[in-house]
Amino acid sequence: MKSFRPAIHGWLLLLPAAAFLALFTHYPAVATFWHSFFSTPKGNRPARFVGLMQYETMLDDPIFWIALGNNLVFAAATIPLSIVLAIVMALWVNEKIAGRGLLRLAYFTPTMLPMIAVANIWLFFYTPDYGLLDQIRGLFGLPAWNWLGSRDTALMCLIVVTVWKEAGFFMIFYLAALQQIPPDLGEAASIEGAGRWYFFRRVTFPLLMPTTLFVLINAVINAFRLVDHVVVMTRGGPDNTTSLLLFYIYEVGFKFWDIGYAASLTMVLLAVLGLVACLQFFYLDRRIHYQ
Amino acid sequence: MSRIVVSDIVKDWGGTRAVDRIGFVAEAGRLLVLLGPSGCGKSTTLRLIAGLEEATAGRIEIGGRDVTRLPPAERRIAMVFQSYALFPHLSVAENIVFGLRVRRVDAAERARRLKRVAELVGLAGLLERKPAQLSGGQRQRVALGRAIIAEAPVCLMDEPLSNLDAQLRHEMRSEIRALQRRIGMTMIYVTHDQTEAMTMADHVILMREGRIEQQGTPEDLYTRPASAFAARFLGTPPMNLIALDSVRPHLPPVASEGALLLGVRPERVTLVASGVPALVEAVEYLGADTVIQCRIADQPFAARVPGHAPVGVGDRVALAWDAAEQHLFRKDGGARVESAPPERTGKRPAANAR
Numbered sequence: 019m020k021s022f023r024p025a026i027h028g029w030l031l032l033l034p035a036a037a038f039l040a041l042f043t044h045y046p047a048v049a050t051f052w053h054s055f056f057s058t059p060k061g062n063r064p065a066r067f068v069g070l071m072q073y074e075t076m077l078d079d080p081i082f083w084i085a086l087g088n089n090l091v092f093a094a095a096t097i098p099l100s101i102v103l104a105i106v107m108a109l110w111v112n113e114k115i116a117g118r119g120l121l122r123l124a125y126f127t128p129t130m131l132p133m134i135a136v137a138n139i140w141l142f143f144y145t146p147d148y149g150l151l152d153q154i155r156g157l158f159g160l161p162a163w164n165w166l167g168s169r170d171t172a173l174m175c176l177i178v179v180t181v182w183k184e185a186g187f188f189m190i191f192y193l194a195a196l197q198q199i200p201p202d203l204g205e206a207a208s209i210e211g212a213g214r215w216y217f218f219r220r221v222t223f224p225l226l227m228p229t230t231l232f233v234l235i236n237a238v239i240n241a242f243r244l245v246d247h248v249v250v251m252t253r254g255g256p257d258n259t260t261s262l263l264l265f266y267i268y269e270v271g272f273k274f275w276d277i278g279y280a281a282s283l284t285m286v287l288l289a290v291l292g293l294v295a296c297l298q299f300f301y302l303d304r305r306i307h308y309q
Numbered sequence: 310m311s312r313i314v315v316s317d318i319v320k321d322w323g324g325t326r327a328v329d330r331i332g333f334v335a336e337a338g339r340l341l342v343l344l345g346p347s348g349c350g351k352s353t354t355l356r357l358i359a360g361l362e363e364a365t366a367g368r369i370e371i372g373g374r375d376v377t378r379l380p381p382a383e384r385r386i387a388m389v390f391q392s393y394a395l396f397p398h399l400s401v402a403e404n405i406v407f408g409l410r411v412r413r414v415d416a417a418e419r420a421r422r423l424k425r426v427a428e429l430v431g432l433a434g435l436l437e438r439k440p441a442q443l444s445g446g447q448r449q450r451v452a453l454g455r456a457i458i459a460e461a462p463v464c465l466m467d468e469p470l471s472n473l474d475a476q477l478r479h480e481m482r483s484e485i486r487a488l489q490r491r492i493g494m495t496m497i498y499v500t501h502d503q504t505e506a507m508t509m510a511d512h513v514i515l516m517r518e519g520r521i522e523q524q525g526t527p528e529d530l531y532t533r534p535a536s537a538f539a540a541r542f543l544g545t546p547p548m549n550l551i552a553l554d555s556v557r558p559h560l561p562p563v564a565s566e567g568a569l570l571l572g573v574r575p576e577r578v579t580l581v582a583s584g585v586p587a588l589v590e591a592v593e594y595l596g597a598d599t600v601i602q603c604r605i606a607d608q609p610f611a612a613r614v615p616g617h618a619p620v621g622v623g624d625r626v627a628l629a630w631d632a633a634e635q636h637l638f639r640k641d642g643g644a645r646v647e648s649a650p651p652e653r654t655g656k657r658p659a660a661n662a663r
């Protein structure tokens with residue numbers, strides 16, 4: 019009987035947060051799952067049960083496959099790049115260098131800016147002729163280039179913007195983790211003759227693994243959740259080369275008003291994210307040392 | 310072999326001087342102890358020798374090589390940190406062979422040395438554990454194992470036993486000493502525990518506020534403390550120091566000038582029928598002997614007598630000691646004063662008077 023009371027206490031304390039989570043996260047997810055088996059209501063035709071038809075449509079939808087492919091490329095590029103950059107920056111600003119407070123702030127600034135502002139800054143960089151990039155190209159006598167309007171470079175441009183924005187954010191987590199590592203480990207290693215790279219590989223990086231897992235999950239979710247930059251910078255163009263999953267869902271749902279199909283696309287996105295999260299937790303988690 | 314010569318090293322931290330022109334020699338194959346109260350600069354001195362800090366001035370030589378400006382890796386030393394500094398994600402075995410891997414010692418050799426060292430430090434059954442799964446004493450032995458597997462000619466230790474209980478500390482003390490002798494390494498051992506210094510050292514350096522107060526064998530420091538500070542720092546209970554004038558009437562004449570402190574070790578004091586009168590304040594029975602805390606002319610004074618002493622709190626007792634066991638120190642500064650035989654006073658060589 020006694021042991022119940024703390025449990026009840028705990029549940030009561032969790033209740034408000036749990037209620038809001040259920041209302042705004044769990045219920046919509048379940049509702050979406052439910053809607054994905056129905057047709058989209060149109061005018062006087064109400065939604066009716068269509069089973070897996072929406073999912074069958076998806077298999078034959080070339081734009082869905084393009085968006086999925088784009089998203090995979092986007093994730094495969096942004097995640098490792100931003101993590102590596104974050105670690106490098108964190109190691110750098112963790113050193114005893116003059117003005118490191120300023121440097122930390124500088125690296126963190128992109129994260130503090132609103133997404134739309136970031137997108138606008140980079141729109142200027144990418145502008146043909148007048149943009150920063152083309153002005154630099156001009157110095158070398160190279161012709162103007164339509165960065166965002168070209169099929170070859172549009173997705174790459176989005177990737178650069180995302181890495182630029184995410185790396186500073188992840189750096190903060192790495193910096194916090196680095197400061198948890200006692201300095202005498204480095205001293206012990208230096209007495210044994212370990213170089214900086216060896217020490218990083220054998221000690222620092224393994225000790226950063228819990229942070230890396232956390233950052234990795236965040237990075238994956240962000241990669242599949244990105245929509246703002248696409249809306250502001252390219253609107254999925256040219257020729258769907260920058261259409262990412264969430265942007266496609268947004269178009270299907272709120273431009274073509276095909277609610278049923280959007281629901282089934284959302285389920286696919288959720289499934290992808292769930293799968294990745296499971297993999298990370300159950301596979302990586304076992305190989306990580308927690309202090 | 311690896312003699313360590315430290316000459317006039319100085320370390321400034323911003324405005325404060327942690328180490329102030331220290332110089333000493335650690336003979337090859339010997340165990341030298343850096344002893345002193347907290348904050349006196351022991352760790353800083355050790356870290357300067359290890360190369361973890363850069364000396365503001367001075368010179369350090371290891372095995373005849375000037376290493377003052379060399380990085381730690383090139384000084385061919387091993388070190389045991391006060392905090393052990395074990396790699397938390399690596400097993401005991403991997404912690405111990407860390408340095409061998411760095412130096413690319415081949416696997417067979419590594420395994421051979423690991424086996425020997427693990428037996429030496431008594432960790433053979435625990436090699437697969439992580440440091441978090443070990444007791445304090447076991448961790449300390451991992452740190453020790455990591456230091457000795459390198460077979461470096463020099464080993465530096467910074468208060469390696471400070472986190473252990475009395476029993477374990479006693480065991481480890483003799484283990485470290487035996488190991489040091491067997492391998493024949495030159496060891497510099499930092500501690501603030503005078504018992505550790507007395508029992509382990511070949512040579513003791515007593516530090517105070519960044520300077521060397523006295524150095525010599527444990528016996529030198531015990532029998533001829535160079536200052537009141539050194540006298541109080543070694544021995545349990547510490548040496549009694551009282552104003553000479555307060556007991557002068559009860560003693561054979563002592564020739565001296567200026568205000569002096571008289572020092573007598575508690576274990577040299579005996580209970581007698583007539584001698585220096587004292588009032589008993591507390592009696593601590595330790596089994597083999599008894600410490601009697603007294604007051605002489607309102608100054609604390611302890612006597613350590615063998616066995617059980619037939620005195621109680623509030624008793625008036627008489628104490629005596631051999632004149633040869635007396636030490637004299639200046640009241641200001643605490644420097645030692647040699648008690649010259651009376652007939653020689655006044656005939657001092659002119660050079661001393663300056």
Ligand SMILES: Nc1ncnc2c1ncn2[C@@H]1O[C@H](COP(=O)(O)OP(=O)(O)OP(=O)(O)O)[C@@H](O)[C@H]1O
Pocket residue numbers: 322326327345346347348349350351352353354501
């Ligand atoms: N990194 C540092 N920056 C500034 N001052 C320091 C630093 N390290 C030590 N000091 C100062 O130098 C002096 C000597 O310190 P040190 O660590 O050598 O003492 P210690 O003898 O080892 O003491 P303990 O027995 O407490 O370990 C102290 O006054 C300390 O405050």
Ligand SMILES: [Mg+2]
Pocket residue numbers: 351352353467
């Ligand atoms: Mg210290």
